[in-house]
Amino acid sequence: MIAPAARDALQNWLATQKALQGVSDHTISAYSGDLTEFLTFMTEHKGQSLGLAPLLRITVQDMRGWMAFMRGQDIGSRSLARKLSAVKGFYRYLAEKEGCDPTAVLSARSPKFQRKLPRPLAPDAAQDLIDTIDLQSQTPWVSARDQAVVTLLYGCGLRISEALGLCGRDIPIGPTLRIIGKGRKERVVPVIAPAREAVKKYLELCPYRVEPETPIFRGVRGGALNPRAIQRVVAAVRMQLGLPATATPHAMRHSFATHLLNAGGDLRAIQELLGHASLSTTQAYTAVDTARLMEVYNRAHPKA
Structure with missing residues (x-):
């Protein structure tokens, strides 16, 4: 004992x-x-x-x-x-x-292990997932809610806890959002127009009054939305679209970072957008990009 x-x-x-x-x-x-x-x-x-x-x-x-x-x-x-x-x-x-x-x-040495690389979705698969989520519930405000949350994950690179932690004081959502992330670290993230529109649509349909200190995203009984609800709806869409098991809410955040990097985004800027304390964490996305390039090389090069 x-x-x-x-x-x-x-x-x-x-x-x-x-x-x-x-x-x-x-x-x-x-x-x-x-x-x-x-x-x-x-x-x-x-x-x-x-x-x-x-x-x-x-x-x-x-x-x-x-x-x-x-x-x-x-x-x-x-x-x-x-x-x-x-x-x-x-x-x-x-x-x-x-x-x-x-x-x-x-002084005890940590065992070595190979870090798992992030598993992002392709851009078209990420968009298909967002579009299909809107069809999962027969209750319009619930459909709008789920779509708004996932759009924030992909559009802003938020963790699900950060999206669900948004409160009434954060609305109306403008071009940027102030996020309190892991370790109470604060960062400012840009909000793309589709994400702002998705949240606006949800708030117009939501039957519950949103006060400055209450969460924006609500469960069907009015309490704070449980992350499991978003995980379940993403799992359902994943099966419908034939996406891999790695297509989770957190994969939308990975996709945000990887797609920015592929488009020429600066690694330091992406680190700030994600709220990573260490650049080494963000550098995992360069490994994803390199892995993708090698896959294309090995498949296409005549001497491979």
């Missing part, structure tokens, strides 16, 4: 991540699961209830034991890297609060 002091330290760290770093509820839940799993292993590994004192004395051998155990549970490299990142973040917090030396934890 995890000692109360260790559990309290974990809860305090999670609260700090949410309040100061703007970490999403989904990520907080993942961190909580990863750290609870880690602390449970260390408790059993050490053969004692792991209070703060022994928690701060974890060795390199202890970390190797945990990582070997994870591997034995068929945890893949990507998942293990995520878990290790959470553990390191927690120990940085403990080092700051308790004055301990986190070297044994921070």
Whole structure:
């Protein structure tokens, strides 16, 4: 059993991540699961209830034991890297609060893995998906709502949480939108005319009053729209159009970035539009473009 002091330290760290770093509820839940799993292993590994004192004395051998155990549970490299990142973040917090030396934890090497490249849609497929979403509901305002959300994802490169986080104070939507993204990072994104028109059409049909502090996009009962509703309607359209399983709401954001890059967009500018903290994240789209060029080369070159 995890000692109360260790559990309290974990809860305090999670609260700090949410309040100061703007970490999403989904990520907080993942961190909580990863750290609870880690602390449970260390408790059993050490053969004692792991209070703060022994928690701060974890060795390199202890970390190797945990990582070997994870591997034995068929945890893949990507998942293990995520878990290790959470553990390191927690120990940085403990080092700051308790004055301990986190070297044994921070020196643990993250397993190498090949990053998955974004899977964008072709421009015509992205447009077909947006057009077909309008036909999915017999309730006009729901159809307009779903189409407006997906148009924002593709037209502005928004995350679904960012689109659904728009409130009455953001309307009427003009040529730009001020978005608060991951880590409470603020950015300004241009809004193309089709996206503005889609939102305007939805608001004209929406039966619910939109106040400055209430969400623009509503569920059928009037509450905030759940992302699952958009995921379901995109899945239905994907099957109708014969698109791959990678055609998800988030793929519309990938498509936005890739299509801009293909049209000659500047990588730094795209980084700002997407709200990426690191340019290396945005550079994944150059790999997509290179992969596409190599595919064309290998298919078309007479000597290939």
